Amino acid sequence: MKKQRFIVSIFCALCLLLAPFTAASVSAAAAAEGSVRYEAEEAEIVRAERKGKDMPADYGAYSGEGFVGSIDYDDSAVIFRVGAEKDGEYELFVAYATDVKNSTLKVYNDSGLYATVKCSLVKGWGNFDLTPPAETRISLKKGTNTVKIAKGLNYAELDYIAVGERTGDYKDAGEEDTDIRKPTPGFTRYEAENGAVNGGKIYASSLSSGTGYVGNLDNADSHVAFTVEAAEDGEYEIGLAYAIEPSFSAATLRIFNDCGFYSSVRCERLFGWGIFTKEALVVGTISLKKGQNIVSIYKGNNYAQLDFIEIGAKIGDYKEAGSGAGTAEGPEEGWVRYEAENALVVNAVRKGLGYLTDYGNGNYSGKGFVGNMDDDSRYIDISVTVAEAGLYPVRVRYATGADGAKISTYAGNYGRDGRLQLYGRLECANKTDWGIFEKESTLEFSVGLKAGENFIRIKAAYAEIDFADVGPSTGEYRDGAEISQGNISGEFGEDAFDKEKDEDDGYVAAKKSGCNSSFKSGTVILFTVTAVAGFAVVFRKKRKI
Structure with a gap:
């Protein structure tokens, strides 16, 4: 029994020793494993306020017993006493929260201003659990050092700092070349x-x-x-x-x-x-x-x-310039790309280098993209022909500057039952800006296609569409009702699909007016795809509309 009590005592002692370096709130965002944490509310505070547990202002998911806010003045600062086993440059993690865009905090060591960290607006004041700590470097001498976190641009709150691994030799403040007037080495x-x-x-x-x-x-x-x-x-x-x-x-x-x-x-x-x-x-x-x-x-x-x-x-090697050159990656092997600007565009607008409205960062694929897709009457239709019925993956590249933007995919077939089925609605999580198409701005859906000619309809609620890539079949055909991709309740608006048959070729066209096409009246270029041994072969043809 004495041996057991001794072990328990040792365990409790270790817990007490580690307490200053661990979060009292498990919901606070964590720094790198193995780093030593210093709580802001336990440091020396200059022209700022302690906030949190047992303090006048208590909100947010902080670590320890609180955090420091109201770092609002040019001389506002939080001063820490930090230990180091040897001279060197160390990792430094700064846990912050802000509700103001383009904020910064300044980092000082005993020799002066050492670094500036950018505080990105993530979830607002007090949300330390949802805001990853900013990462930088700090040089420390063996023994006890003073590390000061001071107000920079705009405003931010401070939860803690954490010192990580040694990364190099000690440097005095100012040795880092941060002067914009000095050329970048190698440039x-x-x-x-x-x-x-x-x-x-x-x-x-x-x-x-x-x-x-x-x-x-x-x-x-x-x-x-x-x-x-x-x-x-x-x-x-x-x-x-x-x-x-x-x-x-x-x-x-x-x-x-x-x-x-x-x-x-x-x-x-x-x-x-x-x-x-x-x-x-x-x-x-x-x-x-x-x-x-x-x-x-x-x-x-x-x-x-x-x-x-x-x-x-x-x-x-040298690459030729061209529309979208150098930035938009090509489709994955075995997939086929359908450019949005080449699709049937209804009540939306083609944009890009090849069209009247030209903006964006040029990383769109092809000659442009489709924008002004602000309600359910605006969409693109892509014509797809497959040899066998099946479930086919579709990747849609988008851009948006709006919160809560969504993209929906539908599929139907020509000249048979003409049914238009909703297969999924996904949120555009990567909000960058209008006309900015990034690899991360890609949504993947699965749609059911029948053997023969089909169409894929893409609707967007406040998003622009660059292209859709269609891959080889991944399984047996399934109806839209059998697949739940995202939130498919709460449609943008009426989903009725009015259609009429063209007696010449069985083409089913939407009864919509104002199709903004750059092609000659009465003609739209459609792309069809035939699946052969897991690969997609592209054919090009014209159809009357």
Whole structure:
């Protein structure tokens, strides 16, 4: 019995020793395993407030006994005493919550300002459990160190910091090159104010690289052209330094070489007009020929200012420019791609480089995409022919700037019973922005297709459609009623499918008006697919509508 009591005593003692470094609330987001946690409410607090258990303001899912909020002043800070076994640079995790976009916290060690962490808006004040800790580095001396977390841009609350593994040698604050005016190692810089400015304006500034930057890139043809040297043919990294007002939407800048549009970059909302930082340096790709090239940076979606471009290392062989070049990946082997802009488009609008309305970051596939799909009267129909009835996977690439956007898929067949069946409705979880098509912005459905000619209808509630990829059959045919993909209750609106037969070829067309087609009146190009030994073969034909 004495031995058992001794073991229990040791266990309890260990629990007490570990208590300061473990979360009292299991719902708080965790830092890396093995890190040592320091609670904000137990640290020295300067012009801020403790909040939480047994304190005036108690809300949120924090760790320990509380957190620190009201870090609202330029001198507001939380000061920790942190131990280290040896000199070195260590992982640092900063657990925060914020309800304000583009917020930051500054990280100091005993030698000064060491790093700045970006606090992304995830779920709002007090939601530490749903907000992953920000990750950075901090240099510590052997023994006890002072680590200060201070107010940066806008506002954030602090739950704890956690010190992780040693990652390298000790560095004094300021050794990290964070000055935007210094060229990035391995890159050659070209200042925007020294380029050929078309439809923009040059501004002098001490907050930019060089002597200034280019703003007022407000029109579709607004751009800055640079003369760039390349040692050999190839695809190169290209960096762009930009500025955007935080209250504005995220923007894109389009990159052209001598052959035309090549790729584009997304510009996140950061610190404001005319404020250029290393955080606002984004890297894309460009193909260059040996010798002199003209690289042009055009306005894309929304608005951004341009400080400079940098050309980095060669990363691959030269690629020809073209619509959507360099950014949209091709379909998986055995799958067939159906471009939304080539489908039957009803009450929606084709957009992109090949059409009147051109915006987006250029990473759409083909010549464009379909937008303005804001209610149930707007959709695209894709014609699909298969040799055997079965269940076929369909991947839909989308873009959205709206919360709660959804996409629905239907399937029907031509010239038989004409039934239109709902197979699924899924939410567009990857909210980026309008015209921004990312690989993560892909939804996968399964639809039942009968042997012969079918159509797949895609409806969107506040989303744009780039393409649909159809893969080989995965099983036996099933009706829509047999499959539950997402929330299929609460339809956008009336689902009635009015149809009429064309006596010439049995084509079933929706009785909808205002089809915005770029093709000649009375003709729509449909793509059919025949499944042969697990592969899809594409045929192209015209049908009257």
